[in-house]
Amino acid sequence: MSLxxxxxxxxxxxxxxxxxxxxxxxxxxxRTLTVDASSAYLYTGGCxxxxxxxxxxxxxxxxxQAQATTIPADAIRRAVDTGQxxxxxxxxxxxxxxxxxxxxxxILVGWWMSGRVLRPVHGITATARRLSEHNLHERIAMPxxxxxxxxxxxxxxxxLDRLEKxxxxxxxxxxxxxxxxRTPLTIQRTAIEIGLADPYSPEDVVETREQLLxxxxxxxxxxxxxxxxxxxxxxxxxxxxxxLDELTADVLRQTxxxxxxxxxxxxxNLAGSVVSxxxxxxxxxxxxxxxxxxxxxxxxxxVTVGVSAGSLRVRNTGPIVPADRxxxxxxxxxxxxPNRTGSAQGSGLGLSIVQAIVHAHAAQITTTANxxxxxxxxxxxPKPPPAPTPTSTPNPPTLTAIPQT
Numbered sequence: 001m002s003l004x005x006x007x008x009x010x011x012x013x014x015x016x017x018x019x020x021x022x023x024x025x026x027x028x029x030x031r032t033l034t035v036d037a038s039s040a041y042l043y044t045g046g047c048x049x050x051x052x053x054x055x056x057x058x059x060x061x062x063x064x065q066a067q068a069t070t071i072p073a074d075a076i077r078r079a080v081d082t083g084q085x086x087x088x089x090x091x092x093x094x095x096x097x098x099x100x101x102x103x104x105x106x107i108l109v110g111w112w113m114s115g116r117v118l119r120p121v122h123g124i125t126a127t128a129r130r131l132s133e134h135n136l137h138e139r140i141a142m143p144x145x146x147x148x149x150x151x152x153x154x155x156x157x158x159x160l161d162r163l164e165k166x167x168x169x170x171x172x173x174x175x176x177x178x179x180x181x182r183t184p185l186t187i188q189r190t191a192i193e194i195g196l197a198d199p200y201s202p203e204d205v206v207e208t209r210e211q212l213l214x215x216x217x218x219x220x221x222x223x224x225x226x227x228x229x230x231x232x233x234x235x236x237x238x239x240x241x242x243x244l245d246e247l248t249a250d251v252l253r254q255t256x257x258x259x260x261x262x263x264x265x266x267x268x269n270l271a272g273s274v275v276s277x278x279x280x281x282x283x284x285x286x287x288x289x290x291x292x293x294x295x296x297x298x299x300x301x302x303v304t305v306g307v308s309a310g311s312l313r314v315r316n317t318g319p320i321v322p323a324d325r326x327x328x329x330x331x332x333x334x335x336x337x338p339n340r341t342g343s344a345q346g347s348g349l350g351l352s353i354v355q356a357i358v359h360a361h362a363a364q365i366t367t368t369a370n371x372x373x374x375x376x377x378x379x380x381x382p383k384p385p386p387a388p389t390p391t392s393t394p395n396p397p398t399l400t401a402i403p404q405t
Contacts, residue, residue, distance in 0.1 A: 002102060003099075003106060006103070007099060018088055025083065123140060140153040184219045188215050192212070239277055240276070241274050241384040242274065242277055242278075243274055244381070258294055262299065264302065264303055266303045268304075269306045270305075277363075285379070288351070290303065292350045293315075294316070296374075297317055312381065315375070317370070317374040318375070320373045322369065
């Protein structure tokens with residue numbers, strides 16, 4: 001680019017100088033020769049060569065005869081052409097030398113600048129090639145001014161932060177899932193070994209059968225929870241208008257027997273509300289919230305479920321939850337109790353599934369710890385798009401019968 005621009009620039013200079021010389025040089029030379037001819041004389045001594053002298057003497061030398069001369073225009077033109085050719089030849093030599101120097105300088109400067117500019121890109125490329133799931137803690141941390149390359153490096157570092165958190169979350173999820181699946185299998189093996197130790201005891205057989213059946217139900221609930229979590233995190237939502245109040249009333253009818261066995265009162269305030277979402281996922285969301293509110297409650301407590309325009313609100317009594325520990329409740333296999341294996345009824349995935357469904361629907365969830373214990377969870381769901389207004393068709397023209405005469 002520098003070579004092309006320099007060539008164009010020097011060509012313009014050469015053309016401009018050539019044009020100015022061809023216009024101004026003949027006029028300047030004619031004026032100079034006219035002034036010189038008026039102050040000089042031309043004389044001839046005998047038959048010798050003609051001599052030209054300056055006009056310092058007032059009169060020509062004795063015995064000589066002054067002759068006035070006029071220089072022809074073609075001689076002036078030839079002199080101008082000769083001077084212009086010599087000048088332009090020298091100028092062309094200087095311009096070519098300057099162009100070569102400019103080309104060499106541009107190559108060196110371009111090589112140095114490209115290396116300086118691309119050095120951060122090489123660092124980003126080397127870091128990207130070196131990274132794997134085992135060294136996601138490394139960062140580029142590019143110093144320097146806030147330019148495009150630094151913003152690119154900062155964006156890459158931000159992406160690495162998110163990837164590191166995602167990989168850590170997945171590793172923790174796999175470890176917790178393995179623990180949750182290993183525990184019932186270990187208990188089942190122990191129960192089978194104890195039951196088979198004395199095969200002739202009917203009481204042991206009955207107890208072993210009940211334990212195995214309970215553990216089987218627990219494992220089944222855990223697997224169902226994992227499947228629901230996977231489906232919710234996939235985010236494939238087939239949105240359609242859903243009557244949230246009717247769906248919530250149906251869920252409350254199904255969960256009321258469990259609430260009565262736990263001694264928990266369930267109050268409902270359901271107003272008409274239509275939201276946009278997947279009916280199956282929304283049913284799972286409401287079911288998890290209500291069952292979680294009943295399960296993590298105490299005898300004599302209550303659960304309040306409210307539905308209004310585009311929102312669902314579930315409030316329950318229960319243990320006091322510190323506000324700083326609320327985010328932990330939405331992590332898989334997290335339970336607000338010291339013994340993580342002490343929940344034979346739940347799998348620790350209820351609120352995780354709720355959060356995944358909320359994210360899949362682009363909804364908003366707000367969780368508040370109640371002052372006297374329990375939680376208040378409010379979810380704002382998107383409303384369905386307005387139905388298109390039917391276009392009114394113009395009335396057909398009325399035909400009036402014309403009586404015949």
